[in-house]
Amino acid sequence: LRKIKLLAEAKDRSLVRSALASYLGQEMKIPMYRAGFALLYINGACIGIYIMAEQENSDFLTCRFGTSGGTLYNTRKVTRWPSWPPRGGMGTLEEASLLLRPKNDYDSYGRGLVYELDRDRARAGYAPLSNFIAFLNLASTSQFVAEIEQRFNVEGLLRYQAIEILIGNGDGYWFAGNNYYLYDDPVARRIEFFARDMSNSLGIDELGKRTIKATKQF
Numbered sequence: 001l002r003k004i005k006l007l008a009e010a011k012d013r014s015l016v017r018s019a020l021a022s023y024l025g026q027e028m029k030i031p032m033y034r035a036g037f038a039l040l041y042i043n044g045a046c047i048g049i050y051i052m053a054e055q056e057n058s059d060f061l062t063c064r065f066g067t068s069g070g071t072l073y074n075t076r077k078v079t080r081w082p083s084w085p086p087r088g089g090m091g092t093l094e095e096a097s098l099l100l101r102p103k104n105d106y107d108s109y110g111r112g113l114v115y116e117l118d119r120d121r122a123r124a125g126y127a128p129l130s131n132f133i134a135f136l137n138l139a140s141t142s143q144f145v146a147e148i149e150q151r152f153n154v155e156g157l158l159r160y161q162a163i164e165i166l167i168g169n170g171d172g173y174w175f176a177g178n179n180y181y182l183y184d185d186p187v188a189r190r191i192e193f194f195a196r197d198m199s200n201s202l203g204i205d206e207l208g209k210r211t212i213k214a215t216k217q218f
Contacts, residue, residue, distance in 0.1 A: 033054040080094045
């Protein structure tokens with residue numbers, strides 16, 4: 001590894017969720033960051049315990065797909081403000097929901113952060129992404145059935161979805177259109193899906209969609 005991420009996970013005091021998702025991903029044989037735990041010392045002083053996670057870089061892509069020569073998109077949900085930088089008022093959420101965009105403006109949508117092109121692996125620009133989204137939204141039923149597995153790693157997505165449902169991830173693709181990568185694999189000639197940041201799971205619900213009301217006993 002040439003680069004790692006140290007995750008403080010302020011919302012997860014147990015520091016278990018991201019690492020557990022990583023272990024489950026490995027067991028399910030899908031591309032996912034590896035994670036462990038580390039005590040961080042700076043100049044001899046202990047700063048605290050962190051999750052030490054693998055960075056999704058060229059080493060990661062070569063290890064999982066055999067090449068880093070494709071095009072990588074970092075897809076997420078962001079707040080779109082009426083002005084930038086924000087000057088008050090409420091923004092609107094823009095999600096990487098893979099819905100068709102007018103004029104294929106994926107490079108500017110959400111300040112270019114909803115479908116962010118990894119500039120180090122931008123071989124084909126936005127063409128693979130726009131072609132894939134157009135296929136998802138415009139293909140006939142017969143064309144979709146005949147071609148989807150040639151264009152996209154369906155089994156990998158289904159394996160990931162099993163994990164997301166099992167741990168109740170409320171901040172991934174299925175629930176929020178957030179926190180995942182799409183990689184245009186030039187060897188397999190299809191789009192690959194893999195997730196990142198699965199800490200908002202196992203009971204953490206920042207979106208307020210699964211609130212459980214407590215009752216007081218007298």
